[in-house]
Amino acid sequence: MKPLDNVVIVGAGPTGLVLALWLTAQGVKARGPGMQSRALAVQARTLELYRQLGLAEAVVAAGHRNAALNLWTSGTKRATLRFANAGADLTPYPYVLIYPQDRHERLLIARLEDMGVAVERETECLGFEDRGDHVEVQLRLPGGREQRCAAAYVVGCDGARSIVRHQMGTGFPGATYGKFFYVADVQAHGPAACGDIQIALDDADFVAWLAYDDQGRGRLIGVVDDDGADRADTLSFHDVGHRAIAHIGIEVDKVHWFSTYRVHHRVTDRYRTGRAFLAGDAAHVHSPAGGQGMNTGIGDAINLAWKLAAVLRQGAPVALLDSYQAERRAFALRLVETTDRLFQFITAEGRFADFVRTRIAPVVAPLAYGIDDVREYLFRLLSQTLISYRGGPISEGQAGAVQGGDRLPWVHTDDNHAPLCAIAWQVHVYGRARPDLAAWCEAQGMALHRFDFGAAHAAAGLQRDAAYLLRPDSYVGCAVADGSPLRLEAYLDRCIRRSEGQQ
Template identity: 60%
Template sequence: MTEQDVLIVGAGPTGLVLALWLTAQGVKVRIIDKNSGPGPTSRAMVVHARTLELYCQLDLASAVIEAGHRNPSVNLWAKGRAKARISFSPTGATLTPYPFVLVYPQDHHERLLAARLEALGVKVERQTELVGFQDADGRVSAHLRLPDGSEEVSITRYLAGCDGARSPVRHKLAIGFAGSTYNQTFYVADVDASGSTANGEVHISFDSSDFVALLAYARGRGRLIGLVRDERENADRLTFEDVSHRAMDRLRLTIERVNWFSTYRVHHRVADRFRHGHVFLLGDAAHVHSPVGGQGMNTGIGDAINLAWKLAAVLKGQAPDSLLDSYEHERIRIARQLVATTDRLFTFVTAESRFADVSRVEIAPILAGLAFRIGRVREFLFRILSQTQLNYRSGPLSRGTAAGVKGGDRLPWVDMAGRDNYQPLTAITWQVHVYGTPRDEMRDWCGARGVPLHVFPWTRAHGTAGLAADAAYLLRPDTYVALAAEKQAPELFDAYLAEQGITLS
């Protein structure tokens, strides 16, 4: 019989990030996975800007960027003609330190995360399977099957189900997984390729009744994602030669070698609950959706970082157990919103009719090119794709407004002469930001509670980003704004913390 604070089931990116963030905050974790090693294929590919921002908390961003491949542009093609080249850099560079689409295969990503976790003293326990659990008397008794076939009982305060779309944890809890499966079958292929479009950028090619996307993860190497248009009962036995090559041929792409090929059906589902007693669902165990926009893995990582600081606070006695209810409230709304958005895009890409073909091939690429010439449209679309627009404004932990920033918002990023306001966010801690002149009362309040106070001399750039001069922003350990206060009034901060039952020392 073993004991720990949190038992994590599943060692994909979501589970590994949860283990990393908890361990960094002094929480004793155990992470198990029924497989013998990290996934051998490059399933999820895209790491978005918001994930990289959060990765700075554990000095992961630079390592991921160095190992991955920056795609500077997205190119739209229709019937073999280049229709639009969309670059996010001009707009994104004012919004985030990471104004690009980073392609980093999931198998490599998992190995990096597991190595970082092992360096902190926690090793993934492979070929270890959860066979059952009981949640009673303030703890969870988890029954595990070990690699040699023997069984063990592991006692834990909390259990985190990061065990994928078929989650045994979710099934054990009998939590509904509302949604359905799309009729269409997709294929994915990791390939070595040559040709003018094997240039290290993203290319999306539309043709009549055909579609393919190329995500480059090196020059001459990438992933093809396409649609199997005709319904086939034996879709799981298809090979690369069986699928339509019309759209990829239109990219003037020569496939030199197929390193991996698979087909799959796409689901869109969200669990009815993300918390049940001392058990939580995260990542694909809680929500699955179409791969449009590469949002899935990033959303699971967001789940993990949202939950990690809350679990740490409760386990350290700095917050009541009710704080953990905010995990479901904040993340289930985002999951539902994401499923609805990707569902609309998926329907547009896969619809079969003459009108749908004309819309995809003739109209959409032209409109996309024109829209991206409009700054506000370009910014809006970048924020959606990069997940920098995600917020918890309606959440139970969000209070106040100061200029354009509300409680629950991602803190706007501002870079001034090489010193940006995200540098202090590398610490997983509560902190206060003042853009302007701090009052003595605010300094005293922060000093008495051990809360870091970060002061940035006011500039016009701060106002452009939506911040208010001389306002005070209380930031959560996951870098979102908890309280935005136009006036530096310590009593507002005390009232907020008392309402949530949070202590900061």
């Protein structure tokens, strides 16, 4: 059989759509039976990765920038945390972008269609078989006819009830929280129905407001009280507690959409089995605290996409694909632990929990946010610019404060992220590039980008005259303090290049 170079993507939420976009941009054919998601917040790191596809500008223009987070208790705004104060020197996108899921997906689908890829919305994956040198995916087409599709790999982006994960036989350990959440898209008015994020911390009667615009359109997310939990499936917006909504100065005029759901926290045992992979909610689910879910799935997709393309199109060793689980599962475990703690904090019951939430947190939060290091850390955590693969199987070296596996720091004085729009390996030097490094890059057909070193580069942790070999997803693969190409050559031989005789 002729080797296959196509990938079947099961699930066409943002994770599956972005995976298809990145694969297509790198010359890999993608096919995708679809499903939907309900994600909302787009974090800075996702926008940086979208920039590589030429998507960031369109997404930012279509969404709404929530520039600050306000904490409320007992009807009074107690603290304001402004994202620009923390992130202006860290990323071109120092805010949380709110972009309704249906509009987000339509934009991604339109971009795929422009690239000649159609999402098969009414096509269902029934299962797959791993044949060793390829997979056969069983599909049910519109009208009920079934079809078998041969592919090099299959990727399950098909949500928490993933058929791909079920067929892989991997576990999905974790638990389900006792409380129900509700979500409602509404038209509202009031002093807080503006362009900021509003959070009420009243006696476990949690509610958050995420603005779609400055004219009172937005999403409310809240906890269903215990009296309503037993009939959560039949509740309407009128049945949920409205005290916390009133306490953040919002009055609802019209409800466009309402739903209730359980919150889970789970991470799969394995992200890969043979030629099958998991990404997004098929691999990990957690509380909505922090707006991390969709962004984590998109991060999965991009991490996997460049590695699949390297194997299928550039002759990289199949072992490179093992680094996908090593990098992304470790992050998912940390994320679930973090969001679990935050969720427990905002929903805990009892007098002591109420006291901490309503009296201590509103005082401590602005004081802590006033400390530069704390403010920067919290923004990095929320924006996912903190994600690092240090110590991972394809991360090497250190130059300055930057180690192999780190996201390339953004330097606003010269926008050193601009060259990353080329989804390819490249070398950055901040200062003087050695002649042998320049010759090596030319021989490899690899772009070398040199920037004049200045105070902003030093503040970002970059080292003068060092060489930073960047992966296609803009993380540092290898950092070499003296700028010598010998370490870069050895790194590529170890991680990326197929040895003689390898299949």
